[in-house]
Amino acid sequence: MLNNYNTEDKVLLAVDCIIFGFDQEDLKILLIKRDFEPEKGKWSLIGGFLKMTETLDDAANRILNHLTGFDKIYMEQLYNFSKIDRDPVERTLSVAYFALINIEDHDEKLIEQYSAKWFSIEEAPSLIFDHNQMVQKAILRLRRRAISKPIGFELLPEKFTMRQLQKLYESILDEKLDKRNFINKVNGLDILVKLEEKDMTSSRKGSYLYQFDKEKYDRNVEDGITFKI
Amino acid sequence: MLNNYNTEDKVLLAVDCIIFGFDQEDLKILLIKRDFEPEKGKWSLIGGFLKMTETLDDAANRILNHLTGFDKIYMEQLYNFSKIDRDPVERTLSVAYFALINIEDHDEKLIEQYSAKWFSIEEAPSLIFDHNQMVQKAILRLRRRAISKPIGFELLPEKFTMRQLQKLYESILDEKLDKRNFINKVNGLDILVKLEEKDMTSSRKGSYLYQFDKEKYDRNVEDGITFKI
DNA sequence: AAAATAAGTGTTATTATTACATTTCCAAAT
DNA sequence: ATTTGGAAATGTAATAATAACACTTATTTT
Numbered sequence: 001m002l003n004n005y006n007t008e009d010k011v012l013l014a015v016d017c018i019i020f021g022f023d024q025e026d027l028k029i030l031l032i033k034r035d036f037e038p039e040k041g042k043w044s045l046i047g048g049f050l051k052m053t054e055t056l057d058d059a060a061n062r063i064l065n066h067l068t069g070f071d072k073i074y075m076e077q078l079y080n081f082s083k084i085d086r087d088p089v090e091r092t093l094s095v096a097y098f099a100l101i102n103i104e105d106h107d108e109k110l111i112e113q114y115s116a117k118w119f120s121i122e123e124a125p126s127l128i129f130d131h132n133q134m135v136q137k138a139i140l141r142l143r144r145r146a147i148s149k150p151i152g153f154e155l156l157p158e159k160f161t162m163r164q165l166q167k168l169y170e171s172i173l174d175e176k177l178d179k180r181n182f183i184n185k186v187n188g189l190d191i192l193v194k195l196e197e198k199d200m201t202s203s204r205k206g207s208y209l210y211q212f213d214k215e216k217y218d219r220n221v222e223d224g225i226t227f228k229i
Numbered sequence: 230m231l232n233n234y235n236t237e238d239k240v241l242l243a244v245d246c247i248i249f250g251f252d253q254e255d256l257k258i259l260l261i262k263r264d265f266e267p268e269k270g271k272w273s274l275i276g277g278f279l280k281m282t283e284t285l286d287d288a289a290n291r292i293l294n295h296l297t298g299f300d301k302i303y304m305e306q307l308y309n310f311s312k313i314d315r316d317p318v319e320r321t322l323s324v325a326y327f328a329l330i331n332i333e334d335h336d337e338k339l340i341e342q343y344s345a346k347w348f349s350i351e352e353a354p355s356l357i358f359d360h361n362q363m364v365q366k367a368i369l370r371l372r373r374r375a376i377s378k379p380i381g382f383e384l385l386p387e388k389f390t391m392r393q394l395q396k397l398y399e400s401i402l403d404e405k406l407d408k409r410n411f412i413n414k415v416n417g418l419d420i421l422v423k424l425e426e427k428d429m430t431s432s433r434k435g436s437y438l439y440q441f442d443k444e445k446y447d448r449n450v451e452d453g454i455t456f457k458i
Numbered sequence: 459a460a461a462a463t464a465a466g467t468g469t470t471a472t473t474a475t476t477a478c479a480t481t482t483c484c485a486a487a488t
Numbered sequence: 489a490t491t492t493g494g495a496a497a498t499g500t501a502a503t504a505a506t507a508a509c510a511c512t513t514a515t516t517t518t
Binding site for chain 2: 004005008009010011012013049050051052053054055056057077079080082083084089090091092093095
């Protein structure tokens with residue numbers, strides 16, 4: 001006889017996404033203004049409900065794809081939030097995902113369509129439900145990631161300057177880093193290719209552009225080499 | 230108008246617990262032999278279903294309490310497993326929790342009653358569903374925990390020898406450690422109290438017993454001081 | 459030609475980690 | 489009483505990683 005689980009409770013399962021981006025200055029998150037009740041008009045993470053035919057990763061991908069148009073976004077499951085009254089309408093648990101995207105490639109039209117907006121972490125408005133808590137947790141996770149793998153790939157444009165990479169790390173870790181030590185460390189990892197090309201927008205002298213060497217980068221990640229800056 | 234979520238799918242949500250213990254030699258996990266279908270007679274993690282009135286932590290506590298009799302078990306949410314067919318009976322997601330308990334205090338009767346058994350990690354049988362995967366993930370998490378906080382508190386008896394503490398770390402990290410370096414490092418953390426008392430079971434000379442200094446230990450954990458051995 | 463501005467570059471000091479071998483203590487055996 | 493066996497206890501030197509630190513270069517604008 002199969003146990004048919006008939007007597008067990010079923011619940012709604014939401015998936016909410018913390019989307020990080022980097023605009024060469026600040027670490028940002030993408031938020032939307034809710035156009036439905038409850039909490040209409042307030043800012044929130046983007047989210048949706050898990051469907052019967054999806055895994056959680058599927059659901060997170062679907063939701064991310066809607067808002068960004070991208071398909072292969074870096075994404076990790078973060079945590080299950082389950083306070084009884086976290087959603088006033090009905091018992092709903094939410095699995096938070098965090099994602100990293102390159103702001104520059106991002107489709108402006110989709111953003112408009114969803115009344116979405118990038119906020120730098122410090123200036124982000126207060127969010128609905130337990131979304132603030134989710135963001136806090138995501139920032140901590142992102143920090144851990146940043147020192148366990150070189151996450152720049154996901155957040156920077158294809159070509160970038162050392163300064164940009166350093167700024168990215170400074171905004172993730174929320175601390176100033178020493179320029180020389182940073183460069184030495186990064187070069188030691190042997191995951192960047194220095195290009196001939198220079199970026200002339202930031203100074204008269206211009207600064208060399210770099211690219212990630214995808215192969216070495218991946219090997220580096222696999223080996224679990226740390227990127228402690 | 231409130232959005233009432235009526236059209237959204239609801240799912241069963243299980244909670245499965247990976248319970249770690251340490252018996253002075255090996256790191257172990259507690260498994261039960263299923264006495265119901267599906268997979269009756271096979272080994273599995275202990276688990277249960279989330280009830281409408283509980284948070285996930287509540288559910289994990291309830292399940293842990295049933296099997297161990299303990300109330301304040303160290304416990305962390307691990308990951309939500311959501312493959313479509315992970316449970317052959319019905320679409321069920323499972324939130325895995327990992328827990329640490331001191332084998333010695335553990336109630337033998339409860340173990341018997343549930344046909345539970347401690348297995349050392351290497352000798353554990355293959356488990357039902359995706360439980361092997363859960364255990365793997367739990368081990369990795371435990372390793373990370375072991376180097377970010379001194380987890381001994383949860384897994385060792387109140388009084389223990391340096392050797393035991395070292396053995397514990399060796400079995401968690403799955404590598405041999407140097408005795409002198411280990412002791413120097415641990416002493417440097419200033420979280421242990423050396424007692425007058427000796428443990429005479431392991432040698433003629435006997436070895437000093439230690440206790441954790443709960444206050445310093447907690448401060449240490451709060452400060453996020455690493456316990457990288 | 460001078461000024462302004464960010465880019466680029468190495469060395470030393472400090473700290474943390476690793477490697478490593480001998481002596482001490484005690485009980486049991488003789 | 490003496491010897492023996494076995495684990496416990498102990499410190500130092502070598503190496504590696506991290507942190508601190510300031511001047512020169514290249515280029516455009518004035």
